[in-house]
Amino acid sequence: MARVVVLGAGVSGHTAAAFLRKWLGWEHEVTVVSPQPDYNWIPSNIWVGVGLLRKEKVVFPLEPVYRKNEIDFKQARATALYPDGIDGSPQPMVEIEWTADGRAGVRERLPYDYLINATGPKLNFQATKGLGPGGNSLSVCTADHAEETARVFLELVARMKRGERKRFLIGTGHGSCTCEGAAFEYVVNLEFELRSHGVRDKADITFITNEYELGDLGIDGVHIRRGGYVTPSKIFTESLFAERGIESLTRAHVRAVEPGVAHYETLDGLRGEAPFDMAMLLPPFSGVGLKAYAADGKDITDAVFAPNGFMKVDADYRKKPYEDWKASDWPRFYQSPLYRNLFAVGIAFAPPHPISPVRTTADGVVISPAPPRTGMPSAMIGKAVAHSIVNMIKGGDRPSHSASLAEMGAACVASAGANPFTGTAASITVFPIVPDYERYPEYGRDVDRTFGEIGLAGHWIKILLHHMFLYKAHLWPGWSLIPE
Amino acid sequence: MNTNTTSKTAVEQAHNSWFYATKPTGATLFLRTFLPWQLWRFIAINLKMVGMIRMSHRSQRR
Ligand SMILES: Cc1cc2nc3c(=O)[nH]c(=O)nc-3n(C[C@H](O)[C@H](O)[C@H](O)COP(=O)(O)OP(=O)(O)OC[C@H]3O[C@@H](n4cnc5c(N)ncnc54)[C@H](O)[C@@H]3O)c2cc1C
Numbered sequence: 124m125a126r127v128v129v130l131g132a133g134v135s136g137h138t139a140a141a142f143l144r145k146w147l148g149w150e151h152e153v154t155v156v157s158p159q160p161d162y163n164w165i166p167s168n169i170w171v172g173v174g175l176l177r178k179e180k181v182v183f184p185l186e187p188v189y190r191k192n193e194i195d196f197k198q199a200r201a202t203a204l205y206p207d208g209i210d211g212s213p214q215p216m217v218e219i220e221w222t223a224d225g226r227a228g229v230r231e232r233l234p235y236d237y238l239i240n241a242t243g244p245k246l247n248f249q250a251t252k253g254l255g256p257g258g259n260s261l262s263v264c265t266a267d268h269a270e271e272t273a274r275v276f277l278e279l280v281a282r283m284k285r286g287e288r289k290r291f292l293i294g295t296g297h298g299s300c301t302c303e304g305a306a307f308e309y310v311v312n313l314e315f316e317l318r319s320h321g322v323r324d325k326a327d328i329t330f331i332t333n334e335y336e337l338g339d340l341g342i343d344g345v346h347i348r349r350g351g352y353v354t355p356s357k358i359f360t361e362s363l364f365a366e367r368g369i370e371s372l373t374r375a376h377v378r379a380v381e382p383g384v385a386h387y388e389t390l391d392g393l394r395g396e397a398p399f400d401m402a403m404l405l406p407p408f409s410g411v412g413l414k415a416y417a418a419d420g421k422d423i424t425d426a427v428f429a430p431n432g433f434m435k436v437d438a439d440y441r442k443k444p445y446e447d448w449k450a451s452d453w454p455r456f457y458q459s460p461l462y463r464n465l466f467a468v469g470i471a472f473a474p475p476h477p478i479s480p481v482r483t484t485a486d487g488v489v490i491s492p493a494p495p496r497t498g499m500p501s502a503m504i505g506k507a508v509a510h511s512i513v514n515m516i517k518g519g520d521r522p523s524h525s526a527s528l529a530e531m532g533a534a535c536v537a538s539a540g541a542n543p544f545t546g547t548a549a550s551i552t553v554f555p556i557v558p559d560y561e562r563y564p565e566y567g568r569d570v571d572r573t574f575g576e577i578g579l580a581g582h583w584i585k586i587l588l589h590h591m592f593l594y595k596a597h598l599w600p601g602w603s604l605i606p607e
Numbered sequence: 608m609n610t611n612t613t614s615k616t617a618v619e620q621a622h623n624s625w626f627y628a629t630k631p632t633g634a635t636l637f638l639r640t641f642l643p644w645q646l647w648r649f650i651a652i653n654l655k656m657v658g659m660i661r662m663s664h665r666s667q668r669r
Contacts, residue, residue, distance in 0.1 A: 358629050365625030366636075503663060531663035534656040547639055550652045552659045572662075574655055578639040580648035584656075606660045 125151045125516045128217055128235040130201045130413075132157035132185055134165070134498050135469025136241025138607065139505035141598055144194050146513045153193075154233065158200040158222040160184055162596050163266050166498060167589050169308045171269035172403065173316045174277045175541055178266045183597065192598050197233075198223035200411075201242065204427065205232070206462045207418035215464065237512045240434050240467040241505065244408030247297075251406075253380035254296040260380045260402040263309055264302075275401055276313065283322035289400040292385055294331035296404030298376030298490035303332055304340050304497070306405050307360070308537045313403075314367045315540030323368075329397060330364065331372045331387065331404070333490050335482060337361050341492035343479045345553050346566040347575045353566070359549075359575065363539065372397065374482075376490045377404060390482055390490050408470065408493065410434070426461060433473035435460060440473070445480045450529035450559035452476065456522035457508050463521070466508045469501035478557055498592075499533050500526070500556060502607035529557035532572060536585045539577060548581030550574075 127147070129140045132155050143153045161182040170176040189196040199219040208214045209232070216232040246264050248255030255262055261275060262268040279289050293310040295303060310330045317323045330337075338344050338356030345356045364371055374390040385397045385404070410432020414424045428434050438454040452475040459465035467473075474494045482491040496504075504526045511522035532554030540546045552574045558567025566573075595605040631639075638644050 361625075362629040362631065365628035365630050368625070370624055499660075499663075532659045533663075534659045544642075545640055550656070552655055554659060554662070572659065576648065576652065578648055579642075579645040580652055583645075583649055584652060606657075606664070 125236040126154065126234060127151065127237045127239070127512060127516075128154045128156060128233055129239045129241055130156050130217065131241035131243055131469075131471065132159070132162060132196075133241060133243045133469060133501075135243075135471070135501040135505035136239065137162060137505075137596060138502040139239050139241060139468060139509040140189075140194055141192070141602070142506050142509035143512065144192055145603060146509065147516065149193070151516065152195060154195040154197060155185070155189060156197045156199050156201055156217070156219050156233070157185065158198065160186065160198055160223070161266075162188075164589065164593050164596065165264075168263045168266055168269040169305065169312055169538060170541055171266060172263035172272040172276070172309060173312050174273040175316070178270045181593075182266050183593070188596075188598055197221070199231070201240075201413055202230075203414040203416060204238070204465070205416050205418075206238075206427070206459075206465055209416070209418060209420075213418070215462075235464070237464045237515070238466070239505075239508060239512070240413065240465070240471045241469050242411045242413065243470045245411045245432065246406045247409045248406045250299075251297045251377050251379060254377065254404060255406055258380060259382050260296060260385070260404045262405060263305065263403060264405065272403055276316075279401055280317070280320045280322055283317075283325040284320070286325070288325050288327070290398055291326060291328045292331060292397050292399035292402040292404070293328065294372075294375075294404060295333045295492075296377045296380065297407040298333045298488055299493055300333050300405055300407045301341050301493040301495045302405050302408070303334055303492055304495065304535070304537055306330070306332065306403075307340070308539070309403055310369060311363065311367060311539040312541065314369060315542075315546070319542070327370070328368070329370045329372060329399075331375050331377065331385070331397060333376060333492055334373055335390075335479070335491065337364065337371055337373060339479050339492060341477070341479055341495040342553065342556065343558060343567070345551065345568065345573050345575065346570055347573060348570050349575075353570055356575065359577075363577070374490055376484075376488055380404065388484065388488065390484055392484055392486070410471065410473075427459065427465075429473035431473065434465075434467035434471055436467050436472045438473070438475040440475055443476070448476055450527075450555070450557055450561065453527050453529045453557050455525035455527045455530075456511060457504055457526070458511075458522055463515075466512070468504045468508050470496045472504075494557075496528075497533060497535060499535065499607055500528055500531060503531060506607055527557075529555050529559055531555060536581050536588060538582065538585050541582060541585075543582070543586075544579070546582035547577050547579055548585045549577045550581040550584060
């Protein structure tokens with residue numbers, strides 16, 4: 124019998140656990156450890172954050188789903204790994220701390236034969252003074268954050284209906300943020316909703332971003348063949364903002380958020396202030412802070428994890444300048460180089476370097492996006508690792524399935540306004556996600572397979588994806604036929 | 608769209624923040640929500656995305 128423990132029940136961990144259960148015989152155990160009782164379909168938090176969807180439409184309790192599918196669920200947070208065993212036993216262990224009512228704070232050690240770290244990001248609001256809920260700005264990263272954001276937004280809409288003018292500041296709350304795509308989606312949805320409420324003329328909207336150019340999205344932008352030209356995503360994003368009357372501040376690092384004003388600096392060293400009545404600023408991400416210990420109790424966190432807290436896997440982590448970055452630097456199997464039974468998937472693995480060039484101010488402040496790991500690749504990585512572990516349990520000596528971001532494409536739909544007749548969304552396919560300049564010298568990507576278009580059809584697809592992925596996450600009949 | 612235009616000259620009004628950006632024509636905007644065209648685009652985009660997903664899945668074996 125093998126025991127597989129999955130830490131985290133987000134897109135990547137939930138996918139991995141579901142496929143492990145499907146492919147492994149009943150004699151094997153699959154356990155999921157996650158501190159939240161619910162699954163959250165995060166992409167739809169955007170619609171919760173503008174008051175279009177209630178929180179209940181994007182979350183559901185995990186326990187009944189796991190019970191029905193014979194996956195052991197522990198509502199707890201992992202705190203430390205003992206990959207060489209502990210107390211004289213070579214049995215690898217993970218330490219967890221329960222968060223469920225009645226057992227909160229209780230610590231326990233779980234033995235494992237294989238472990239998948241799918242703990243996603245720590246939302247690092249602390250990186251910027253005053254950033255985030257509890258501080259002076261809002262977020263849509265969790266369903267609860269999004270609900271609070273909607274409450275503030277709708278209050279402002281009511282005041283605008285009474286004739287007041289309001290300023291909205293939306294974007295990234297630190298120079299090293301990722302998830303620019305989510306910030307983009309939120310700002311265009313907010314603009315669309317202000318129009319729907321009939322108060323657009325009372326609103327000034329500014330998008331503040333750490334991107335060098337709009338449309339960078341942390342993937343160095345994309346080039347799309349359209350209208351007789353190969354055009355960078357910057358042009359399309361700028362065009363959408365022009366059409367919607369959204370001002371933008373690029374190359375910006377938010378230094379601090381005070382009530383009603385964000386202080387920022389730009390790559391060229393200029394400092395400025397952006398006043399607001401409502402600010403939705405996404406935080407930078409780091410690892411969740413797992414520790415690792417050797418059998419003798421020695422702290423080996425630095426060997427297992429990168430300095431940003433994400434877990435090191437089979438990537439090339441040597442420091443290199445942008446010109447020397449290669450597609451082959453990116454991991455294929457997501458296996459720890461130190462422990463063959465330890466994997467990290469989704470946001471939890473440490474990327475070898477960003478995708479967009481790193482840029483700093485003269486004072487050394489980094490103002491450039493960290494690499495995103497969106498839903499589709501996160502789920503595909505989770506599935507590939509589940510496949511590899513199943514084959515290793517059956518006797519394979521090494522992982523059998525790869526999922527390199529430099530070898531796979533991504534399909535993504537970014538909502539630009541939600542209405543079944545007047546809404547739109549940008550449908551985008553990118554191949555490969557990480558540019559490969561050796562294979563595609565001009566743009567790093569296959570321009571025939573990289574595509575983008577905005578329209579109502581995209582919105583219908585986004586609605587379809589919302590329902591399809593929630594269906595799949597419930598593990599209802601036929602779930603595994605729905606692609607990642 | 609949202610700026611206070613009362614005290615600005617015609618030249619100033621035209622040279623707003625978005626003067627140098629590419630903007631869609633009326634026809635482009637119309638097509639974005641024109642049902643028959645969008646029904647066709649729904650099929651075409653789905654096919655493109657399914658193709659991309661299939662190709663990415665194929666590259667998964669060692
Ligand atoms: C607002 C927003 C909108 C987005 N929109 C899109 C989109 O439209 N399309 C798209 O493809 N992607 C989108 N993304 C990105 C997408 O949400 C991520 O790619 C995806 O969630 C990553 O999956 P993950 O499993 O790595 O992490 P997560 O989904 O964050 O899951 C992490 C899991 O680990 C758990 N956890 C945390 N700490 C611990 C611990 N110590 N021990 C055990 N478990 C722990 C968490 O509770 C959670 O269950 C969006 C992201 C945001 C924030």
